[in-house]
Amino acid sequence: MSDTDRREPQAAPPGDLGGPGHHAGQCCTVRGLAKSYRSGTAQSSGTARIRANDGIGLDIRRGEVFGLLGPNGAGKSTLVRQLTGLLRPDHGSIEILGHDIVRHPERASRLLAYLGQESTALDELTVAMAAETTGRLRGLSRAQARAASAEVLAELGLEPLAGRPVGKLSGGQRRLACFAAALVGERPLLVLDEPTTGMDPVARRAVWSAVDRRRAERGTTVLLVTHNVIEAETVLDRVAVLDEGRVIACDTPGGLKALVDGDVRLDLVWRTEAPVEVPAVARLAERAERTGRRWTVRTTPEQARELVAAVTTGPAFAALDDFTLATPSLEDAYLKLGGRHGGLAK
Numbered sequence: 001m002s003d004t005d006r007r008e009p010q011a012a013p014p015g016d017l018g019g020p021g022h023h024a025g026q027c028c029t030v031r032g033l034a035k036s037y038r039s040g041t042a043q044s045s046g047t048a049r050i051r052a053n054d055g056i057g058l059d060i061r062r063g064e065v066f067g068l069l070g071p072n073g074a075g076k077s078t079l080v081r082q083l084t085g086l087l088r089p090d091h092g093s094i095e096i097l098g099h100d101i102v103r104h105p106e107r108a109s110r111l112l113a114y115l116g117q118e119s120t121a122l123d124e125l126t127v128a129m130a131a132e133t134t135g136r137l138r139g140l141s142r143a144q145a146r147a148a149s150a151e152v153l154a155e156l157g158l159e160p161l162a163g164r165p166v167g168k169l170s171g172g173q174r175r176l177a178c179f180a181a182a183l184v185g186e187r188p189l190l191v192l193d194e195p196t197t198g199m200d201p202v203a204r205r206a207v208w209s210a211v212d213r214r215r216a217e218r219g220t221t222v223l224l225v226t227h228n229v230i231e232a233e234t235v236l237d238r239v240a241v242l243d244e245g246r247v248i249a250c251d252t253p254g255g256l257k258a259l260v261d262g263d264v265r266l267d268l269v270w271r272t273e274a275p276v277e278v279p280a281v282a283r284l285a286e287r288a289e290r291t292g293r294r295w296t297v298r299t300t301p302e303q304a305r306e307l308v309a310a311v312t313t314g315p316a317f318a319a320l321d322d323f324t325l326a327t328p329s330l331e332d333a334y335l336k337l338g339g340r341h342g343g344l345a346k
């Protein structure tokens with residue numbers, strides 16, 4: 001089978017998805033999206049509601065890697081489940097490649113591949129069968145699905161695991177196998193919810209190379225949900241920062257980090273207790289964010305230099321286990337934007 005055959009699902013998606021450039025411009029447009037849940041149990045009579053999405057607007061361009069970044073409970077999964085047609089919004093509109101997903105949620109599965117956080121549906125199948133079955137469900141013939149599965153497994157270095165059940169793999173291997181399955185029967189939009197969690201650097205690189213290849217060859221768009229700010233800074237073209245159901249910023253990672261340009265972050269890790277009897281440490285105690293033995297201070301480079309000098313001499317130094325001085329990250333930008341959850345990392 002030719003390469004072209006493999007990439008043409010028999011059951012064509014609704015509407016013409018065309019080749020790269022056909023839908024030049026917009027991939028996904030979201031306006032005024034709102035979803036709330038009842039906060040009580042089905043039995044309790046409480047009518048309080050949690051606003052999981054509170055008027056979200058997004059424009060995701062075709063061919064970009066667009067990120068959703070936000071702390072636990074910010075509303076990322078709720079947003080993604082609505083985009084993928086699995087959850088009906090209370091209000092608002094979602095258009096993906098010209099299709100109204102609120103009115104026609106069944107079309108989502110033909111427009112996008114969704115890699116969620118759970119793999120249970122595939123756990124009983126071998127890696128090869130999981131990929132092949134996904135291809136079949138997406139309308140490929142048996143021969144096409146088998147060829148596409150073999151190609152993706154080779155691309156991701158999964159051939160040695162092809163005959164193993166997905167449910168019996170390590171966490172990182174399972175994520176890679178599920179990612180492989182998501183790629184079979186190519187879809188123009190990949191929605192990836194923390195795809196690289198638990199993966200080693202080799203597997204991570206395989207994932208991002210596979211994504212890059214599809215962008216270059218087919219103009220594939222990627223929506224990535226992540227907690228990993230380092231990865232976000234490396235792979236994202238643009239990122240929407242979510243907080244309490246709202247988009248509080250949307251820009252390139254560089255644009256967001258410019259908000260905190262000029263600041264640096266000093267992390268101090270104490271061996272046991274911080275030596276607060278040292279005056280410089282006592283002053284620091286008033287402004288440091290504390291997580292166990294780790295203290296974090298965001299400040300100007302000049303002040304950071306003074307602080308480092310103060311804690312790397314005398315009794316403070318003896319109590320210090322480690323320290324790092326770093327340029328700002330997306331996490332610092334999130335806090336500067338008024339993020340109320342003390343950070344993005346899980």
Ligand SMILES: Nc1ncnc2c1ncn2[C@@H]1O[C@H](COP(=O)(O)OP(=O)(O)OP(=O)(O)O)[C@@H](O)[C@H]1O
Nearest residue numbers: 037038050052070071072073074075076077078079
């Ligand atoms: N089925 C549900 N019933 C009631 N409340 C829910 C339900 N699902 C989510 N929520 C609430 O909605 C809010 C948003 O949750 P959501 O899962 O969308 O956040 P998230 O950003 O994906 O979080 P995480 O990073 O932890 O995955 C949270 O306050 C959560 O407790």
